[in-house]
Amino acid sequence: MAVTAMFAGAAFAAPPKVITTTEDLAALVREVGGDKVTVEALAKGYQDPHFVEPKPSFIIKLHDADLLVVVGRELEIGWLPPLLTQSRNAKIQPGAPGYLDASAGVRILEIPTGQITRAMGDVHPSGNPHYWLDPDNGRVIAKSLVAALTRIAPGDRATFEQRYADFDRRLAEAQKRWTAAMAPFKGAKVVTYHRSWPNFTERFGLDVIGYVEPKPGIPPSPSHTIDLISEMKQQQVKLILVEPYFDAKTPKSVASQVGAQVVVLAPSVGGAKDVTDYIQLFEYDINLLVNALKSAGTK
Numbered sequence: 001m002a003v004t005a006m007f008a009g010a011a012f013a014a015p016p017k018v019i020t021t022t023e024d025l026a027a028l029v030r031e032v033g034g035d036k037v038t039v040e041a042l043a044k045g046y047q048d049p050h051f052v053e054p055k056p057s058f059i060i061k062l063h064d065a066d067l068l069v070v071v072g073r074e075l076e077i078g079w080l081p082p083l084l085t086q087s088r089n090a091k092i093q094p095g096a097p098g099y100l101d102a103s104a105g106v107r108i109l110e111i112p113t114g115q116i117t118r119a120m121g122d123v124h125p126s127g128n129p130h131y132w133l134d135p136d137n138g139r140v141i142a143k144s145l146v147a148a149l150t151r152i153a154p155g156d157r158a159t160f161e162q163r164y165a166d167f168d169r170r171l172a173e174a175q176k177r178w179t180a181a182m183a184p185f186k187g188a189k190v191v192t193y194h195r196s197w198p199n200f201t202e203r204f205g206l207d208v209i210g211y212v213e214p215k216p217g218i219p220p221s222p223s224h225t226i227d228l229i230s231e232m233k234q235q236q237v238k239l240i241l242v243e244p245y246f247d248a249k250t251p252k253s254v255a256s257q258v259g260a261q262v263v264v265l266a267p268s269v270g271g272a273k274d275v276t277d278y279i280q281l282f283e284y285d286i287n288l289l290v291n292a293l294k295s296a297g298t299k
Protein backbone atom coordinates (compact mmCIF):
# COMPACT_ATOMS: atom_id res chain seq x y z
CA MET A 1 0.00 0.00 0.00
CA ALA A 2 2.73 2.43 0.98
CA VAL A 3 4.59 1.64 -2.24
CA THR A 4 1.48 2.24 -4.33
CA ALA A 5 0.91 5.55 -2.60
CA MET A 6 4.50 6.56 -3.26
CA PHE A 7 4.31 5.74 -6.95
CA ALA A 8 0.99 7.55 -7.08
CA GLY A 9 2.62 10.93 -6.86
CA ALA A 10 3.72 13.07 -3.97
CA ALA A 11 7.10 11.44 -3.35
CA PHE A 12 8.21 12.13 -6.91
CA ALA A 13 7.17 15.76 -7.04
CA ALA A 14 10.04 18.20 -6.64
CA PRO A 15 10.11 19.73 -3.14
CA PRO A 16 8.62 23.25 -2.88
CA LYS A 17 11.08 26.09 -3.43
CA VAL A 18 11.61 28.68 -0.70
CA ILE A 19 13.50 31.91 -1.32
CA THR A 20 14.51 34.12 1.59
CA THR A 21 16.06 37.58 1.47
CA THR A 22 18.74 36.77 4.07
CA GLU A 23 20.81 33.79 5.13
CA ASP A 24 19.42 33.93 8.68
CA LEU A 25 15.93 33.26 7.37
CA ALA A 26 17.25 30.50 5.07
CA ALA A 27 18.96 28.88 8.07
CA LEU A 28 15.67 28.91 9.99
CA VAL A 29 13.83 27.45 6.99
CA ARG A 30 16.39 24.62 6.98
CA GLU A 31 15.79 24.00 10.68
CA VAL A 32 12.04 23.66 10.20
CA GLY A 33 11.80 22.39 6.62
CA GLY A 34 14.66 19.87 6.52
CA ASP A 35 14.70 18.03 3.19
CA LYS A 36 11.00 18.63 2.58
CA VAL A 37 11.76 21.98 0.91
CA THR A 38 14.67 23.59 -0.91
CA VAL A 39 15.80 27.03 0.21
CA GLU A 40 18.09 29.72 -1.05
CA ALA A 41 18.89 33.21 0.25
CA LEU A 42 19.25 36.20 -2.10
CA ALA A 43 21.63 38.29 0.07
CA LYS A 44 24.82 36.81 1.49
CA GLY A 45 25.49 37.06 5.20
CA TYR A 46 28.62 39.16 4.63
CA GLN A 47 26.64 41.79 2.68
CA ASP A 48 24.87 44.81 4.13
CA PRO A 49 21.23 43.65 3.95
CA HIS A 50 20.03 47.25 3.44
CA PHE A 51 21.99 47.57 0.21
CA VAL A 52 22.01 44.42 -1.88
CA GLU A 53 22.96 44.65 -5.54
CA PRO A 54 19.97 43.29 -7.47
CA LYS A 55 20.94 40.63 -10.01
CA PRO A 56 18.90 39.27 -12.94
CA SER A 57 19.30 35.80 -11.39
CA PHE A 58 17.27 37.00 -8.39
CA ILE A 59 14.26 37.60 -10.68
CA ILE A 60 14.47 34.02 -11.98
CA LYS A 61 14.72 32.63 -8.46
CA LEU A 62 11.71 34.67 -7.36
CA HIS A 63 9.79 33.63 -10.47
CA ASP A 64 10.22 29.95 -9.55
CA ALA A 65 9.58 30.32 -5.80
CA ASP A 66 6.63 28.79 -3.93
CA LEU A 67 7.34 30.81 -0.78
CA LEU A 68 9.22 34.07 -0.19
CA VAL A 69 10.33 34.91 3.35
CA VAL A 70 11.39 38.50 4.05
CA VAL A 71 12.82 40.24 7.14
CA GLY A 72 10.35 43.11 6.62
CA ARG A 73 10.31 46.35 8.67
CA GLU A 74 11.61 47.97 5.45
CA LEU A 75 15.01 46.24 5.63
CA GLU A 76 14.73 45.23 1.97
CA ILE A 77 12.89 48.35 0.75
CA GLY A 78 15.91 49.57 -1.24
CA TRP A 79 16.21 46.51 -3.46
CA LEU A 80 13.44 43.91 -3.22
CA PRO A 81 10.20 45.59 -4.45
CA PRO A 82 11.21 46.00 -8.14
CA LEU A 83 12.56 42.43 -8.24
CA LEU A 84 9.31 41.14 -6.80
CA THR A 85 7.29 42.99 -9.43
CA GLN A 86 9.55 41.75 -12.23
CA SER A 87 9.27 38.15 -11.00
CA ARG A 88 5.65 38.08 -12.24
CA ASN A 89 4.98 35.44 -9.60
CA ALA A 90 1.53 36.07 -8.08
CA LYS A 91 2.10 33.36 -5.43
CA ILE A 92 4.74 35.34 -3.55
CA GLN A 93 3.43 38.91 -3.71
CA PRO A 94 2.73 40.65 -0.37
CA GLY A 95 -0.57 39.37 0.99
CA ALA A 96 -0.45 36.10 -1.00
CA PRO A 97 -0.15 32.75 0.85
CA GLY A 98 3.40 32.35 -0.51
CA TYR A 99 4.66 35.56 1.14
CA LEU A 100 5.85 35.58 4.73
CA ASP A 101 6.96 38.70 6.58
CA ALA A 102 9.07 37.09 9.31
CA SER A 103 8.74 40.11 11.60
CA ALA A 104 5.13 39.32 12.52
CA GLY A 105 4.94 38.63 16.24
CA VAL A 106 8.62 39.26 17.06
CA ARG A 107 9.93 41.81 19.58
CA ILE A 108 10.71 44.98 17.63
CA LEU A 109 12.76 47.77 19.20
CA GLU A 110 13.31 51.45 18.33
CA ILE A 111 9.88 52.11 16.85
CA PRO A 112 10.09 55.87 16.28
CA THR A 113 7.52 58.17 17.76
CA GLY A 114 6.60 61.41 16.03
CA GLN A 115 7.46 62.45 12.53
CA ILE A 116 10.33 60.92 10.59
CA THR A 117 12.40 63.19 8.38
CA ARG A 118 15.29 62.58 5.99
CA ALA A 119 17.51 64.45 8.46
CA MET A 120 17.23 61.51 10.84
CA GLY A 121 19.11 59.25 8.42
CA ASP A 122 17.93 55.79 7.42
CA VAL A 123 15.37 55.44 10.22
CA HIS A 124 12.78 52.72 9.71
CA PRO A 125 9.26 53.86 10.61
CA SER A 126 8.26 50.36 11.68
CA GLY A 127 11.21 49.91 14.01
CA ASN A 128 14.66 48.37 13.95
CA PRO A 129 14.79 45.57 11.38
CA HIS A 130 17.79 43.72 12.87
CA TYR A 131 15.50 41.75 15.20
CA TRP A 132 16.77 38.26 14.24
CA LEU A 133 19.75 38.87 16.56
CA ASP A 134 17.64 37.91 19.57
CA PRO A 135 17.30 34.10 19.83
CA ASP A 136 13.78 34.51 21.26
CA ASN A 137 12.84 36.23 18.01
CA GLY A 138 14.45 33.40 16.03
CA ARG A 139 12.13 31.03 17.83
CA VAL A 140 9.09 33.14 16.83
CA ILE A 141 10.27 33.19 13.20
CA ALA A 142 10.68 29.39 13.23
CA LYS A 143 7.14 29.04 14.59
CA SER A 144 5.79 31.28 11.79
CA LEU A 145 7.67 29.10 9.31
CA VAL A 146 5.82 26.00 10.49
CA ALA A 147 2.56 27.61 9.34
CA ALA A 148 4.02 29.07 6.13
CA LEU A 149 5.72 25.82 5.06
CA THR A 150 2.52 23.91 5.83
CA ARG A 151 0.69 26.17 3.36
CA ILE A 152 3.03 25.09 0.54
CA ALA A 153 3.50 21.46 1.68
CA PRO A 154 0.40 20.50 3.70
CA GLY A 155 1.34 16.82 3.77
CA ASP A 156 4.53 17.53 5.72
CA ARG A 157 2.98 19.41 8.62
CA ALA A 158 3.93 16.75 11.20
CA THR A 159 7.56 16.85 10.05
CA PHE A 160 7.68 20.65 10.34
CA GLU A 161 6.16 20.54 13.81
CA GLN A 162 8.56 17.86 14.99
CA ARG A 163 11.57 19.70 13.54
CA TYR A 164 10.41 22.96 15.16
CA ALA A 165 10.17 21.20 18.54
CA ASP A 166 13.69 19.83 18.12
CA PHE A 167 15.06 23.27 17.14
CA ASP A 168 13.24 24.92 20.06
CA ARG A 169 14.86 22.45 22.47
CA ARG A 170 18.39 22.89 21.06
CA LEU A 171 18.02 26.67 21.00
CA ALA A 172 16.77 26.78 24.62
CA GLU A 173 19.75 24.69 25.76
CA ALA A 174 22.18 26.95 23.90
CA GLN A 175 20.50 30.09 25.28
CA LYS A 176 21.16 28.95 28.83
CA ARG A 177 24.86 28.61 27.96
CA TRP A 178 25.03 32.01 26.24
CA THR A 179 23.23 33.79 29.07
CA ALA A 180 25.60 32.25 31.63
CA ALA A 181 28.67 33.17 29.55
CA MET A 182 27.57 36.81 29.25
CA ALA A 183 26.30 37.23 32.83
CA PRO A 184 29.65 38.39 34.31
CA PHE A 185 29.72 41.32 31.85
CA LYS A 186 26.21 42.63 32.45
CA GLY A 187 26.03 46.35 31.74
CA ALA A 188 29.38 46.50 29.92
CA LYS A 189 29.45 49.59 27.72
CA VAL A 190 30.05 49.22 24.00
CA VAL A 191 29.90 51.27 20.82
CA THR A 192 28.56 49.73 17.62
CA TYR A 193 29.08 50.85 14.04
CA HIS A 194 25.45 50.65 12.85
CA ARG A 195 22.31 50.11 14.90
CA SER A 196 22.41 46.38 14.09
CA TRP A 197 22.53 45.15 17.67
CA PRO A 198 19.72 46.53 19.87
CA ASN A 199 17.97 43.16 20.18
CA PHE A 200 21.25 41.33 20.74
CA THR A 201 22.58 43.75 23.35
CA GLU A 202 19.24 43.88 25.16
CA ARG A 203 19.10 40.09 25.33
CA PHE A 204 22.69 39.67 26.50
CA GLY A 205 22.97 42.67 28.81
CA LEU A 206 25.32 45.07 27.02
CA ASP A 207 24.90 48.85 27.11
CA VAL A 208 25.31 50.60 23.75
CA ILE A 209 26.40 54.16 24.47
CA GLY A 210 27.06 55.35 20.91
CA TYR A 211 27.50 54.58 17.23
CA VAL A 212 30.30 55.06 14.71
CA GLU A 213 27.66 56.21 12.22
CA PRO A 214 26.42 59.72 13.08
CA LYS A 215 22.95 58.58 11.95
CA PRO A 216 21.74 55.20 10.66
CA GLY A 217 23.08 54.64 7.13
CA ILE A 218 25.24 57.80 7.20
CA PRO A 219 29.04 57.26 7.01
CA PRO A 220 31.26 58.54 9.85
CA SER A 221 31.87 62.30 9.90
CA PRO A 222 34.87 64.03 11.54
CA SER A 223 32.74 66.03 13.98
CA HIS A 224 30.73 63.01 15.12
CA THR A 225 33.93 60.97 15.49
CA ILE A 226 35.46 63.62 17.76
CA ASP A 227 32.34 63.59 19.96
CA LEU A 228 32.36 59.79 20.03
CA ILE A 229 36.02 59.68 21.11
CA SER A 230 35.42 62.04 24.01
CA GLU A 231 32.28 60.14 25.08
CA MET A 232 34.13 56.80 24.96
CA LYS A 233 37.02 58.21 27.01
CA GLN A 234 34.64 59.63 29.58
CA GLN A 235 32.65 56.39 29.90
CA GLN A 236 35.73 54.16 29.55
CA VAL A 237 34.29 52.12 26.69
CA LYS A 238 36.57 49.24 25.70
CA LEU A 239 34.79 47.65 22.73
CA ILE A 240 33.65 48.78 19.30
CA LEU A 241 31.44 46.20 17.58
CA VAL A 242 31.67 46.32 13.79
CA GLU A 243 29.77 44.52 11.03
CA PRO A 244 32.04 42.85 8.43
CA TYR A 245 30.77 44.98 5.53
CA PHE A 246 31.80 48.36 6.96
CA ASP A 247 35.18 50.05 6.47
CA ALA A 248 37.14 49.41 9.67
CA LYS A 249 39.30 52.53 9.24
CA THR A 250 37.31 54.88 11.51
CA PRO A 251 36.57 52.25 14.20
CA LYS A 252 40.28 51.33 14.30
CA SER A 253 41.38 54.93 14.56
CA VAL A 254 38.83 55.62 17.33
CA ALA A 255 39.84 52.45 19.16
CA SER A 256 43.52 53.35 19.11
CA GLN A 257 42.79 56.82 20.48
CA VAL A 258 40.68 55.59 23.41
CA GLY A 259 42.44 52.29 24.18
CA ALA A 260 39.54 50.14 22.99
CA GLN A 261 39.44 47.12 20.69
CA VAL A 262 37.49 46.55 17.50
CA VAL A 263 35.50 43.31 17.39
CA VAL A 264 34.11 42.24 14.03
CA LEU A 265 30.96 40.26 14.84
CA ALA A 266 28.83 38.27 12.42
CA PRO A 267 25.45 40.01 12.11
CA SER A 268 24.10 37.12 10.03
CA VAL A 269 24.55 33.47 9.19
CA GLY A 270 27.27 33.47 6.52
CA GLY A 271 28.78 36.65 8.02
CA ALA A 272 31.88 34.63 8.96
CA LYS A 273 33.22 31.37 7.61
CA ASP A 274 32.28 29.25 10.64
CA VAL A 275 28.76 30.60 10.93
CA THR A 276 26.70 28.10 8.99
CA ASP A 277 23.48 27.96 10.99
CA TYR A 278 21.35 30.05 13.34
CA ILE A 279 22.68 28.59 16.59
CA GLN A 280 26.26 28.90 15.31
CA LEU A 281 25.66 32.61 14.72
CA PHE A 282 25.24 33.26 18.45
CA GLU A 283 27.89 30.71 19.39
CA TYR A 284 30.39 32.63 17.25
CA ASP A 285 29.42 36.13 18.40
CA ILE A 286 29.16 35.29 22.11
CA ASN A 287 32.52 33.54 22.02
CA LEU A 288 34.22 36.56 20.39
CA LEU A 289 32.53 38.94 22.81
CA VAL A 290 33.37 36.99 25.95
CA ASN A 291 37.04 36.80 24.93
CA ALA A 292 37.14 40.51 24.10
CA LEU A 293 35.38 41.51 27.34
CA LYS A 294 37.74 39.31 29.37
CA SER A 295 40.84 40.75 27.74
CA ALA A 296 39.50 44.28 28.23
CA GLY A 297 39.00 43.54 31.93
CA THR A 298 35.42 44.82 31.60
CA LYS A 299 33.18 44.15 34.55
Ligand SMILES: [Zn+2]
Pocket residue numbers: 050129130194195196216
Ligand atom coordinates in the same frame (compact mmCIF):
# COMPACT_ATOMS: atom_id res chain seq x y z
ZN1 LIG B 1 19.93 48.78 9.84
